[in-house]
Amino acid sequence: MTTCQECKNFFPLEEDPNRGDCVQRVKDPRQEYYQAKPVNADDDASSCSSFQKKQQ
Amino acid sequence: MAQTALKDTSVEEFEKKQEWWWAAEKKRSGRLDYLRKAIWKKGAIGGLYAPGVKTDLEQAVMTTNMAKSMEGSPDPYVIKSAKLFAHILDNKTIFITDHAQLVGYTGSLPNTMNWNPSIASILNAEVFNDPNAIPDPVDKNQEVIQEIVDYWAGRTDLDRMMPVFDMDDLMKMLSGSIGWGVPLARGGYSNKDYEYIMTGKRAFQDIIDELDKKLDEIDDAVHEPMANKEIAVMYDQLNNWEAMKIALEAGIRIARRYARLARIIAENFEEDPKRKEELLKIAAACEQVPAHPPRNLQESFQYDIFIQMMSRTEAIEGAWPCRPDYYHGPYYDKDVHIDKTLTKEEALDLVGEFLIRAAEVCQFKPKFAREGLQGIDGTWVWTMGGVDEKGKDACNDLTIAFMQAARLVRVANPTFAFRWHPQVKDEVMREVFECIRHGLGYPSIRNDPILISNAMHWHGHPIEEARLWVHQACMSPNPTTKHGYQPMRMANATANCAKIIEYVFTSGFDPVVNMQVGAETPDVSTFKDFEAFFDAWVLQMRTIFSILVRSVNRARLLAPTMTPRPFLSGLSERCIESGQDTCDPSIARGNAWITAFTWVENADSLAAVKKLVFDEGKYTLAELKDALAKNWNGYEDMRLDFVKNVPKWGNDDDYVDSIMLRCLDECAKFSKELKCPCGNNWPILPENVSGNIHYANIVGALPNGRRLGDALYDGGISPGPGLDKNGPTAVLKSCGKIDHVTQGRAFLLNQRLSPTQLADEKGFQLWKAYMRTWADLGLDHVQFNMVDDATLRSAQKDPEKYQEVIVRVAGYSAHFVDISRKTQDNIIQRTVQGLG
Numbered sequence: 001m002t003t004c005q006e007c008k009n010f011f012p013l014e015e016d017p018n019r020g021d022c023v024q025r026v027k028d029p030r031q032e033y034y035q036a037k038p039v040n041a042d043d044d045a046s047s048c049s050s051f052q053k054k055q056q
Numbered sequence: 057m058a059q060t061a062l063k064d065t066s067v068e069e070f071e072k073k074q075e076w077w078w079a080a081e082k083k084r085s086g087r088l089d090y091l092r093k094a095i096w097k098k099g100a101i102g103g104l105y106a107p108g109v110k111t112d113l114e115q116a117v118m119t120t121n122m123a124k125s126m127e128g129s130p131d132p133y134v135i136k137s138a139k140l141f142a143h144i145l146d147n148k149t150i151f152i153t154d155h156a157q158l159v160g161y162t163g164s165l166p167n168t169m170n171w172n173p174s175i176a177s178i179l180n181a182e183v184f185n186d187p188n189a190i191p192d193p194v195d196k197n198q199e200v201i202q203e204i205v206d207y208w209a210g211r212t213d214l215d216r217m218m219p220v221f222d223m224d225d226l227m228k229m230l231s232g233s234i235g236w237g238v239p240l241a242r243g244g245y246s247n248k249d250y251e252y253i254m255t256g257k258r259a260f261q262d263i264i265d266e267l268d269k270k271l272d273e274i275d276d277a278v279h280e281p282m283a284n285k286e287i288a289v290m291y292d293q294l295n296n297w298e299a300m301k302i303a304l305e306a307g308i309r310i311a312r313r314y315a316r317l318a319r320i321i322a323e324n325f326e327e328d329p330k331r332k333e334e335l336l337k338i339a340a341a342c343e344q345v346p347a348h349p350p351r352n353l354q355e356s357f358q359y360d361i362f363i364q365m366m367s368r369t370e371a372i373e374g375a376w377p378c379r380p381d382y383y384h385g386p387y388y389d390k391d392v393h394i395d396k397t398l399t400k401e402e403a404l405d406l407v408g409e410f411l412i413r414a415a416e417v418c419q420f421k422p423k424f425a426r427e428g429l430q431g432i433d434g435t436w437v438w439t440m441g442g443v444d445e446k447g448k449d450a451c452n453d454l455t456i457a458f459m460q461a462a463r464l465v466r467v468a469n470p471t472f473a474f475r476w477h478p479q480v481k482d483e484v485m486r487e488v489f490e491c492i493r494h495g496l497g498y499p500s501i502r503n504d505p506i507l508i509s510n511a512m513h514w515h516g517h518p519i520e521e522a523r524l525w526v527h528q529a530c531m532s533p534n535p536t537t538k539h540g541y542q543p544m545r546m547a548n549a550t551a552n553c554a555k556i557i558e559y560v561f562t563s564g565f566d567p568v569v570n571m572q573v574g575a576e577t578p579d580v581s582t583f584k585d586f587e588a589f590f591d592a593w594v595l596q597m598r599t600i601f602s603i604l605v606r607s608v609n610r611a612r613l614l615a616p617t618m619t620p621r622p623f624l625s626g627l628s629e630r631c632i633e634s635g636q637d638t639c640d641p642s643i644a645r646g647n648a649w650i651t652a653f654t655w656v657e658n659a660d661s662l663a664a665v666k667k668l669v670f671d672e673g674k675y676t677l678a679e680l681k682d683a684l685a686k687n688w689n690g691y692e693d694m695r696l697d698f699v700k701n702v703p704k705w706g707n708d709d710d711y712v713d714s715i716m717l718r719c720l721d722e723c724a725k726f727s728k729e730l731k732c733p734c735g736n737n738w739p740i741l742p743e744n745v746s747g748n749i750h751y752a753n754i755v756g757a758l759p760n761g762r763r764l765g766d767a768l769y770d771g772g773i774s775p776g777p778g779l780d781k782n783g784p785t786a787v788l789k790s791c792g793k794i795d796h797v798t799q800g801r802a803f804l805l806n807q808r809l810s811p812t813q814l815a816d817e818k819g820f821q822l823w824k825a826y827m828r829t830w831a832d833l834g835l836d837h838v839q840f841n842m843v844d845d846a847t848l849r850s851a852q853k854d855p856e857k858y859q860e861v862i863v864r865v866a867g868y869s870a871h872f873v874d875i876s877r878k879t880q881d882n883i884i885q886r887t888v889q890g891l892g
């Protein structure tokens with residue numbers, strides 16, 4: 001199963017690498033911003049349309 | 057406007073044409089311009105949310121899932137409330153907008169409106185029934201919403217409280233005929249103990265340390281070989297303190313999440329070194345506050361934004377009581393003048409952004425609130441100026457910076473209310489005037505000495521506390537002190553006062569909602585003299601006020617156990633000290649007021665009855681009753697007599713003015729009989745927001761000649777639009793007959809002035825002379841529209857071109873194009889007063 005930790009958007013917490021933030025760049029009709037949402041390293045990413053494979 | 061036209065026209069040319077909005081766009085910094093245009097317009101336009109603005113389902117789903125997961129938990133309710141709050145802060149999506157220096161938003165994305173489904177099922181139903189605001193895919197999300205609505209049915213604050221209310225009162229209040237609001241502690245607005253948390257002496261971590269000490273002490277105490285009443289109470293204190301701690305710790309954690317995001321952007325994405333530095337500054341600020349007191353202006357603003365955001369996670373907040381120049385002023389002084397770490401221009405950018413961060417805040421509101429607050433999400437009336445606790449002038453350089461920033465970013469919300477007093481310097485008055493002249497409709501001007509006396513008279517606030525007042529909503533002063541701050545919207549007792557006179561003719565039966573709401577006074581046609589008629593008016597007034605006040609009193613009493621607010625309690629010295637909830641009336645002084653919507657119709661109607669029925673005997677009460685029941689149909693000549701041939705309020709005519717004073721005396725007398733659960737009084741406060749339009753189809757025909765469906769007067773003690781025919785001084789003189797200390801809590805006055813007349817230095821001097829008369833006559837409030845008819849009519853014809861024109865509606869400002877046609881017409885109808 002592909003998981004969040006394999007994704008470029010995943011930024012693990014220093015104190016607990018099993019948890020982290022999914023950070024993405026967003027452009028809406030009025031502004032551009034970065035958003036962050038808490039995710040777990042082993043969350044299922046197989047159906048995530050924003051998944052981007054992390055470069056090793 | 058086309059970009060080339062904007063580029064080719066100079067600031068001076070725009071200013072000469074009084075097209076202030078284009079001038080502002082050219083004058084402000086690139087950062088402010090980007091951030092100003094980045095705002096999603098959240099105020100409802102004619103009652104509907106703007107395209108693209110969506111209800112935030114993320115927090116609603118999170119709230120629901122967390123509530124489900126805690127169902128079997130043995131935790132006391134207050135602890136569950138705190139855990140729910142913490143869960144949202146720990147898991148919500150956060151974002152940082154490009155160019156921003158301040159962060160924090162109520163929703164998960166910039167275009168979303170926060171929805172808290174745990175407060176009222178009637179609100180949840182409106183979310184479901186508002187497909188325009190449901191995010192895509194609508195069908196699927198409607199199912200999600202349906203599940204949320206179903207889960208909360210019977211579980212929301214209001215649903216749980218209804219069985220323990222007086223159902224008869226509650227039905228009358230919620231019928232929409234006499235009230236405007238729902239008696240709930242988590243649905244309204246809260247003032248805060250800013251003296252405790254905003255003076256740099258402490259922040260969240262200090263309070264948590266204090267709570268830890270209290271928890272240790274109490275843990276020891278309950279295990280001593282002793283048992284008594286004090287110990288029995290300690291378990292509740294323990295739970296409340298524990299809940300406050302959970303909430304404050306979550307507050308620190310979400311700030312650290314923002315800090316982390318800022319660092320991630322700086323270290324992984326941002327290439328511009330200047331922006332990188334800014335992001336690291338954001339990170340440092342969010343690591344400092346709210347855990348620790350701010351060290352500079354940016355952190356001070358950031359601290360404030362976090363507190364507001366968190367408060368809006370815990371409850372629906374329809375207002376924004378604060379005093380930003382007073383509490384942030386010392387940091388401005390330190391950064392700009394002492395440490396010189398900020399230039400004035402850089403500080404102005406921060407101030408402008410602070411206004412923008414507030415302008416974008418939004419929570420989904422029910423339709424009655426959207427109609428009453430057209431064009432805005434809530435009344436963010438920020439208090440400026442005034443005196444300090446010792447009575448010395450508190451205006452500072454940040455007061456001036458706020459006025460200047462407001463003219464650059466030109467947001468309609470927040471607006472300012474300026475506490476005028478005799479020591480205010482001319483340079484500050486000039487800045488205030490410039491905002492009004494630039495057509496912002498704000499600041500409104502408040503008479504500080506009068507309102508300080510008023511706070512002491514009505515609520516017994518000691519003078520040092522009375523001097524520290526802020527607007528709890530549009531109009532009502534409330535101190536930001538330990539025992540003075542008021543944690544809920546007691547003004548859910550908002551009365552649609554035109555019903556008082558209407559019910560005299562219907563013996564209390566409301567034909568619109570088809571129920572007996574008012575008192576069953578005798579058939580109006582049986583009254584033999586004006587005194588009997590007036591007695592019926594008094595009884596209807598007492599009945600309506602009592603229904604509303606009883607319901608709100610009940611809600612306040614139930615709030616500490618049924619709808620606790622652990623976060624708000626955690627910011628309050630009296631709660632930290634006592635271990636009681638913020639709404640607990642036993643630890644508060646009380647500062648309730650009845651907002652009196654649609655008030656002046658009473659004086660004009662009573663005067664009409666007195667003159668044409670009793671003094672001149674031209675008509676009988678039976679005829680008048682019939683005419684009103686038929687909405688004046690078939691009685692047009694008679695109606696015109698009632699409109700034209702009776703003195704109207706606002707013309708310095710003692711015939712009608714004395715009736716106004718008599719009505720206010722009756723209310724003031726009753727206000728001292730009515731008591732809130734803190735044991736304090738319930739004075740009235742005439743003002744309207746845009747209730748005059750909302751109630752147009754709810755209030756029947758009235759003896760002042762108004763028909764069902766016509767807009768009501770624009771509120772407070774403002775004369776009816778176009779009925780003040782004797783000039784501005786006559787208006788002030790009528791209003792000056794009211795004792796603004798003892799006859800009510802505050803009195804709103806709308807005035808329209810001519811922008812052409814007040815264009816230059818002479819204009820400023822004319823305005824100052826007018827303000828001197830206003831102050832000498834002892835009025836407590838005045839606010840101005842200074843946009844001419846031609847501009848407003850052009851904006852009606854070509855709204856696209858006039859998107860940025862702002863007008864004063866009532867206790868708030870709005871973009872002219874965002875308010876309904878009826879409200880627009882009502883503003884145009886107001887008399888433009890020539891000064892001098």
Ligand code: SF4
Nearest residue numbers: 004007022045048050
């Ligand atoms: S984009 Fe999808 S896969 Fe990648 S971290 Fe975010 S949630 Fe996980």
